[in-house]
Amino acid sequence: MHKHVLNHIDPKAVGARLQEARRASGLTQHAVAERMKMARTTLVAVEKGERRVTPHELLTLAELFGRPVSEFVGRPAVTIGFVPQFRAAWRQYFEKNADLEKAASNLQSLAEDYVELERLCELPIVRAYPPPYDVSKSTPEQAGEEIAAAERNRLGIGDGPLSNLRDRLENDVGLRIFYFSMPAKLSGVFAYNDTLGGCIGINANHPRDRRHWSLAHEYGHFLTNRFRAEITFLTSTKRSSSIERLADAFAENFLMPASGLNRRFTEMHRASPAGSITLAQICTLADLYQVSVQALIIRLEKLKRLPVGTWDRLSAEEFKPRRTQQMLGINATVQEEYLLPKRYLNLAVLAYEKGELSEGQLSRFLRTDRVSAREYVEKISTSFNSPAETGYEPFKLDLTQALA
Amino acid sequence: MSPAQIIDACVLINLLATGEIKSIFDSIGRPSLICSVVQEESIYLKTGDPNNPKQLINLVPFLSDGTLSVCELQGEKEELLYVDFASVLDDGGSDDLGNCH
Secondary structure (H helix, E strand, O other): OOOOOHHHHHHHHHOOOOOHHHHHOOOHHHHHHHEEEOOOOHHHHHOOOOOOOOOHHHHHHHHHHHHOHHHOOOOOOOOOHHHHHHHHHHHHHHHHHHHHHHHHHHHHHHHHHHHHHHHHHHOOOOEEEEEEEEOOOHHHHHHHHHHHHHHHHHHOOOOOOOOOHHHHHHHOOOOEEEEEEOOEEEEEEEEOOOOOEEEEEEEEEOHHHHHHHHHHHHHHHHHHOOOOOOEEEOOOOOOHHHHHHHHHHHHHHHHHOOHHHHHHHHHHHHOOOOOOOOHHHHHHHHHHOOOOHHHHHHHHHHHOOOOHHHHHHHHHHOOOHHHHHHHHHOOOOOOOOOOHHHHHHHHHHHHHHHOOOOOOHHHHOOOOOOOHHHHHHHHOOOEEEEEEEEEEEEEEOOOOOOOO | OOOOEEHHHHHHHHHHOOOHHHHHHHHOOOEEEEHHHHHHHEEEEEOOOOOOOOEOOOOOHHOOOOEEEEEEHHHHHHHHHHHHHHHHOOHHHHHHHHOOO
């Protein structure tokens, strides 16, 4: 190793990463400078890239922020990260809340790792992004409805329930979708830039139906306003902005298209012996569409299939959807099986098998410990044993081979 | 005294899984060192028990009886090597190689 990395790496890139890591750890420049026994102005210069960080300083800062050193020097520099985009759009919120910085930083770090895995495997993601939809001539609600219909049409998914929305958006659109832990008040985050593409983070702690809604909501942001980084809160105390109303209208229409839902409702009505729709049927229908019972009832009210005020009446009667669903054997609290995209996991194992990643690097990419990383390699290894007449024969599958 | 050997996380986990790490190191007859990053990385072992699939690694007994010792980077040159290796490797490997110097 002839050239020392800190002498040739862009100091601005290292400084920006250090600044993001410091903010995500909730530490002020003053506190860090004090711990480092350096002047605050020196730390400012390091973060701005005006002064190169020394090896000793980098090791100490990484330890202070709880980050690996490789995260600061081992990744190709991304010219414009997500975190500045989030800060620009959400400045007031960021200043009051370190949790937002963490969520934004997590999304960026996962997206950068995804791109790095693609580079190592020489398998870039295929982007099938539509041009941003023009929403200037409609109300947010109209625009949400129109775009939902257009997108269902573009993706060729008819008007039925979308149980595999994540797979669709990852495989057919080329979005990067991650599930990770966020504070309860946050539903999801979305950001886009040309290098990393469209990236969505969903709160992994939320129940299944909420996660499904959040994913459709963030996709709505991507389709209409992709150059603005978005943070979606679970509930807003203020009246929702037109951007949020549009994303919600999109989610509602995309997940529960009027034509398909009306048809199913009519069929259900016809098949009902008493000629009426029961709460149990509504709960089952909500499960089919993977939306909350509340979201479905409100949608059916808007479609004039249930009397207006039905949800309010049930709420006043202290109806408990979760408990009712449990009684019906519906488990809407199921955790997401894969927090990282399946393609990301496969690329990580492929890079490891190609010798591009060490075991330690693999476990860092998989956000897990080494033994769990080994288990994952065993589970989806491209080299495994297949039964043959005389015992077992090794079978090697080359996932990168050209078939056409 | 024989030169020391530095044990990386991958090897350490494998040796711990044999349940015979002490006798293996005794038979080699060299001081065995692990870096602080490796100490933090070696978190779990697989148990084979579906009800309790992972067992937390406890290195304290091996550190107390001298089977293992933790080594820290010493001086600017080792720190420089750590950072250089961290541009191409994980932190555990970089710490190992920095200390090897």
